[in-house]
Amino acid sequence: MSVSQLRFTYPGEHHAALDGIDLEVTAGERVALLGPNGSGKTTFVMHLNGLLELQDGAITIGDLAMSEDNLREIRRRVGAVFQDADDQLFMPTVRDDVAFGPANLGVAADELDRLVVETLERVGAGALIDRSPHHLSGGEKRRVAIATVLSMSPHLLVLDEPTSGLDPAGRRELIDLLVGLPQTQMVVTHDLPFALQICPRSVIISGGRVVADGPTRELLADAALLAQHRLELPFGFDPTRV
Amino acid sequence: MTSVLAMHAPDGFLEPAVALVTGVLSVVVIVFGLRVAGRQLGDRQIPLAGIAAAFIFAAQMFNFPVAAGTTGHLLGGALAAILLGPWVGMVVVSVVVVVQALLFADGGLTALGYNVLNMAVVTAFGGWAVFRLARRFLPRNSTGVVGASALAAGVSVVLSAAAFSIEWLFGASAPVPFDTVFGAMVGVHVLIGIGEAVLTGLVVGAVMASRPNLVAGAADLDAEQRAQRGKVGMKPFVIGGVLASIVFATVVSQFAVDNPDGLEKVAIDQGFIESGTDHALDSFIFADYATSGVGNETLSLAIAGLFGTVVTLAVGFGLLSASRSGRRAAAI
Amino acid sequence: MSGAHAHGSAVDSLFVEAESAVHGLAPDAKLVALVGFVVAAALTPRTSVWAFGVYAVAIWLVVFVSHVPVRVVLRRLAVIVPFVIFAVLIPFIGGGEQTQVLGVSLSVDGLWAMWNILAKASIGATASIVLSATTRVPDVLTGLTRLRVPRVLVAIIAFMMRYLDLLVRQLGRMRTSMTARCHDPRWLWQVKPIASSAGALFVRSYERGERVHQAMLARGYTGTMPTLDRRPATAVDWSRAASLPLVAVVTLIVAVVL
Numbered sequence: 001m002s003v004s005q006l007r008f009t010y011p012g013e014h015h016a017a018l019d020g021i022d023l024e025v026t027a028g029e030r031v032a033l034l035g036p037n038g039s040g041k042t043t044f045v046m047h048l049n050g051l052l053e054l055q056d057g058a059i060t061i062g063d064l065a066m067s068e069d070n071l072r073e074i075r076r077r078v079g080a081v082f083q084d085a086d087d088q089l090f091m092p093t094v095r096d097d098v099a100f101g102p103a104n105l106g107v108a109a110d111e112l113d114r115l116v117v118e119t120l121e122r123v124g125a126g127a128l129i130d131r132s133p134h135h136l137s138g139g140e141k142r143r144v145a146i147a148t149v150l151s152m153s154p155h156l157l158v159l160d161e162p163t164s165g166l167d168p169a170g171r172r173e174l175i176d177l178l179v180g181l182p183q184t185q186m187v188v189t190h191d192l193p194f195a196l197q198i199c200p201r202s203v204i205i206s207g208g209r210v211v212a213d214g215p216t217r218e219l220l221a222d223a224a225l226l227a228q229h230r231l232e233l234p235f236g237f238d239p240t241r242v
Numbered sequence: 243m244t245s246v247l248a249m250h251a252p253d254g255f256l257e258p259a260v261a262l263v264t265g266v267l268s269v270v271v272i273v274f275g276l277r278v279a280g281r282q283l284g285d286r287q288i289p290l291a292g293i294a295a296a297f298i299f300a301a302q303m304f305n306f307p308v309a310a311g312t313t314g315h316l317l318g319g320a321l322a323a324i325l326l327g328p329w330v331g332m333v334v335v336s337v338v339v340v341v342q343a344l345l346f347a348d349g350g351l352t353a354l355g356y357n358v359l360n361m362a363v364v365t366a367f368g369g370w371a372v373f374r375l376a377r378r379f380l381p382r383n384s385t386g387v388v389g390a391s392a393l394a395a396g397v398s399v400v401l402s403a404a405a406f407s408i409e410w411l412f413g414a415s416a417p418v419p420f421d422t423v424f425g426a427m428v429g430v431h432v433l434i435g436i437g438e439a440v441l442t443g444l445v446v447g448a449v450m451a452s453r454p455n456l457v458a459g460a461a462d463l464d465a466e467q468r469a470q471r472g473k474v475g476m477k478p479f480v481i482g483g484v485l486a487s488i489v490f491a492t493v494v495s496q497f498a499v500d501n502p503d504g505l506e507k508v509a510i511d512q513g514f515i516e517s518g519t520d521h522a523l524d525s526f527i528f529a530d531y532a533t534s535g536v537g538n539e540t541l542s543l544a545i546a547g548l549f550g551t552v553v554t555l556a557v558g559f560g561l562l563s564a565s566r567s568g569r570r571a572a573a574i
Numbered sequence: 575m576s577g578a579h580a581h582g583s584a585v586d587s588l589f590v591e592a593e594s595a596v597h598g599l600a601p602d603a604k605l606v607a608l609v610g611f612v613v614a615a616a617l618t619p620r621t622s623v624w625a626f627g628v629y630a631v632a633i634w635l636v637v638f639v640s641h642v643p644v645r646v647v648l649r650r651l652a653v654i655v656p657f658v659i660f661a662v663l664i665p666f667i668g669g670g671e672q673t674q675v676l677g678v679s680l681s682v683d684g685l686w687a688m689w690n691i692l693a694k695a696s697i698g699a700t701a702s703i704v705l706s707a708t709t710r711v712p713d714v715l716t717g718l719t720r721l722r723v724p725r726v727l728v729a730i731i732a733f734m735m736r737y738l739d740l741l742v743r744q745l746g747r748m749r750t751s752m753t754a755r756c757h758d759p760r761w762l763w764q765v766k767p768i769a770s771s772a773g774a775l776f777v778r779s780y781e782r783g784e785r786v787h788q789a790m791l792a793r794g795y796t797g798t799m800p801t802l803d804r805r806p807a808t809a810v811d812w813s814r815a816a817s818l819p820l821v822a823v824v825t826l827i828v829a830v831v832l
Contacts, residue, residue: 049792072794080792086740087785090289092712092732096802103802104794132712134739135586148793252657253616254694261616276726285797286787288726292733293741293783297776299734300741303584304749304772306765325776337730345588345706345714347699348653351609352616416661416687417668441769448773456780 001025001048001156001184006057008043017043019208021057025184027155032195032216033188035205036230041188044205045158048186049078062155076105079149079183080158085141089133094120094144097133101152119151120144123177139170143177150181157183163191192220192233196242204229217242249317249402250342251357253350260413265355271363272336278329291330295337298322302338306441314437317402319365320395321442324373325449327458328560332366356409364405364553367560369398373459374563384450387460392443396435401556403431404549411528411546421542424549585739590707596640597708601717608705612698614828620690625827626697633700642707650703654695661691711735729799733786737779745775 001024008018017040025031033041046052047059050071059066061077082088091097098116107115120126123143128136136144142162149157162178163171171194178185178198189195195202195216202219204212206229212219219225220239226232233239280287298318305313318338322331336358342348349357373394380386407424414420449457596604611633618625637647668684709717715735718728748771 046788051788051792075792075794082785082789084782084785086737087782088789090733090736090786090789091802092715092736096712099802100790100795100800101793103800104796132710132736134736152793252654252691252695253612253698254691255657258617272727273724276724280726285791285795286784288729288799289733289786289790290780290783292730293737293779293786295730295734296737296741297779299584299738300745300775301772303742304745304768306768333730337727337734341731341734344702345711346653347650347702347706350616350695350698351612351702352698415690416664417670417681417683418664419669422667440765441772444766444769445773445776448770449776452774453777453780456777 001062001186002060003044003047004058006044006047006054006059008047008052008055008057010043016208018047018057021205021208021210023203023210023213025156025186027184028182029201030178030185030187030199032199032202033186033205034190034192034195034202034219034229034231039206039229040208041205042160043208045080045160045186045188048156048158049080050074051080072105076101076152077155078158079152079154079156081142081145081149081160081162083161083164085138085145086133088145088148089136089141092132094125094128094131094133094136094147097144098147098151101148105152115151119147122181123147123150124173137170138165139167139173142166142170142174146177150183154183157181157185158188159185160188161190162187163189163194192231192239193237193242196220196239204231249357249361249406250339250349251353251406253352255350255353255415256356256409257413257415258352260409261352261355263355264359264409268336268355268358268363272333272358275329275333275336279333282327282330291334291337294322294326294330295334298334299338299341306437308437314434316441317361317365317399317438318442319362319402320369320373320391320398320438321445323366323370323560324391324394324442324446324459325457328366328370328563330458331370332362335362335366338362356406360402360405360409364402364557365398367558368401368553368556369394369560370459370563371556371560372397374559377459382463384447384454384460384463387450387457387463388443388447391446391459392439395442396439399431399435399438400428401553403427405553408546408550408553419542420546424545428549584742585711585735588706589710590642590646592641592708594639594641594708596636596704599708601709601713602720603717604705604709605714605717605721608701611701615697616694618828620686620693623689626693628827629697633697633704636704637700640704640708642704646707647700647703650707651696651699654699657695658692661688661695664688664691725799737782741775741779744778745772748772748775 003021003023006018006021007016009016019040021040021044033045035041043052047054047066048061050066054066061074064070064073064077066074089097091100095116098119099112102112102115117126117129120129123146125140125143125147128140128144133141133144146157146159159178162174166174175194175198178187185199187195187199199216201214202212202216203210204219204225211229212222212225217239220233279291283290298321301316301318301321303315305315308314319331319335322334325331326334339349339358339361340354343351343354343357373390376390376393377386380389404424404427407420407427410423411420414423446457446459450460454460454463611629615626615629618629637644664687665680665684666678668681668687670681670683672679673682673685674680706714712732715728715732718731719725749768752767752771
């Protein structure tokens with residue numbers, strides 16, 4: 001995935017939300033996107049699957065350059081998991097939700113069944129298949145939400161604050177799951193230990209620009225850098241000792 | 243006590259003929275409405291209408307205080323129309339009514355025809371019509387929108403009650419004359435309308451304050467006009483509304499009380515009047531039950547005609563206005 | 575008003591978990607049976623009291639077979655209470671020929687009308703309760719789709735049912751937080767905070783609707799919901815045959831009566 005000189009201003013706003021983002025991610029990498037609130041992380045992420053219209057700049061996913069015509073394929077390649085799982089689990093049952101994506105892509109009925117079961121097993125939510133989404137716990141919802149995009153065989157997984165609202169056990173399960181997935185991953189997060197645990201590389205976005213890009217451990221050990229961009233390590237957490 | 247007696251009417255409340263006719267009407271309006279909503283909302287139709295329906299359903303469930311511990315419920319038809327536009331609003335409330343009957347046993351399945359008509363079609367379009375009318379006379383700003391919303395909501399409830407009474411005229415299943423039903427229904431719902439008016443106005447006001455572009459009825463205001471939010475005193479408004487409604491309700495209810503049934507019987511017995519006299523309401527289309535025992539026939543027929551016309555005109559005007567603004571929106 | 579007063583789980587409280595022949599029936603068959611039964615009952619002339627006895631026996635037989643507890647059905651029947659009250663008043667206010675009962679003058683036609691409403695309302699409501707207690711919401715939706723109800727309409731209903739509990743809970747939380755701040759309104763003019771939170775909830779819900787729409791787009795949504803009904807209708811046609819006799823018998827009785 002490669003992004004160059006991405007700029008974006010929300011309609012009606014005066015200052016740019018994204019002010020020239022340059023980023024390259026190789027296949028299989030796991031990259032954390034860090035930064036203060038309002039820095040443009042979510043705006044950036046919403047460009048990756050074409051939910052926001054490309055105003056200025058270029059985005060390439062694999063060998064496909066983002067444009068109006070190949071939005072469908074882009075959306076297949078980029079699986080986005082939003083912050084609020086309730087926004088993504090909108091079908092009557094988990095089965096239907098996981099099937100929604102591939103069904104839209106034209107996957108046939110029996111293949112669809114197999115795919116849904118397999119995907120749910122992969123995220124460890126096989127037992128939830130016939131449940132209604134509003135019955136699920138936070139952790140279960142998160143896992144099913146991941147399954148809903150995983151079933152589309154994406155190349156790139158984008159997750160926005162995946163650990164928010166999870167209890168410690170749920171968080172651990174999520175970490176295990178993500179580490180076990182082969183897809184390239186971009187994780188927007190405030191949870192710095194989480195970033196350190198699963199993402200070897202981190203990018204700090206602030207004021208609509210990339211202000212730091214390097215090994216997570218190094219970035220987190222740079223206290224001045226963190227302070228400059230309103231990032232803080234949890235009490236007692238020492239990245240060099242982990 | 244629930245505020246919507248005879249609104250979610252059960253099976254058997256009105257005669258099958260009326261159930262059938264109103265049923266067909268409702269189906270036609272809903273099917274058409276789905277198409278219009280699809281045109282207006284595009285592929286956002288399903289999630290937006292679905293969640294809006296959930297909102298209306300949830301809002302209907304909650305009781306708000308009326309007086310000294312008694313509570314009432316929101317009907318929401320006018321609110322839905324003003325926030326979402328009349329067509330989408332009508333579809334949304336219809337969905338709520340249908341599911342309430344199908345799964346919650348709230349309203350009979352065979353009564354869906356007139357329940358949908360009264361609670362969704364008449365309230366949404368009638369409310370929209372009153373809203374548009376009121377906005378012509380009220381200031382072109384947020385306060386005006388709020389005031390118009392309140393008025394529209396209050397009247398929509400009364401129109402709904404009137405519609406039910408007129409359906410009763412055609413399909414009564416019990417020997418309660420039209421004027422009694424009309425007087426009671428409209429009288430009570432004038433009072434209920436106050437609660438609906440206050441709540442709707444306040445909710446619209448709240449939405450205007452945070453995301454005014456979500457109020458379809460205020461789409462014509464620019465940012466400056468939206469900002470003009472006058473402070474409306476609640477207490478005097480409510481008290482004034484109550485007094486006005488009591489006066490109106492009393493007048494209307496007197497209509498129901500006027501029932502010289504006994505006198506007429508005596509007159510017939512004494513041979514003063516032919517019992518087979520051609521009565522004004524003896525048309526075959528009117529239900530016998532609704533027309534017998536009616537006090538002043540000419541007056542009853544006049545009232546029925548008047549309100550029937552008003553309801554039809556309101557709905558018609560609402561439909562017309564909705565289509566025009568819909569076409570304008572589609573043309574953008 | 576709505577009989578679903580269970581805060582936070584209006585939809586959950588509908589289905590009653592049990593193993594029964596009724597639970598296992600194809601949803602489209604159940605819907606057809608329900609509608610047919612209720613229509614037949616509604617068309618039956620009120621003077622055929624025995625017919626309603628048959629209907630009552632029939633539907634309560636279904637209740638028995640479905641293993642839904644009787645008290646659950648009776649509790650949900652409470653939704654027709656306002657109309658029961660109205661119906662009971664009719665003989666007192668009704669016109670026409672009068673009769674004397676315990677010294678009170680009651681309208682004969684009024685008594686028949688009262689019976690008519692009570693019988694049809696209770697039978698219709700019971701049938702509806704049996705349906706919702708034995709059929710999960712996703713299955714009801716599948717049933718509606720199979721019965722050719724416009725897919726957009728079914729989808730809207732699906733979304734409504736999906737988010738209803740969430741919204742009810744959110745509204746409940748707003749009320750709780752108001753009560754926690756000692757706001758206990760008893761009069762209409764104190765209703766402003768409630769209305770403000772309702773308005774806020776509408777905005778939040780609408781915005782959620784927009785986010786859901788985006789999530790749908792992100793998963794390839796093009797404007798038409800994909801067909802997801804994989805459960806074969808043919809395999810349960812025999813069930814359909816089993817439940818239709820209910821309707822057929824009922825209609826036959828009606829025909830005989832008429």
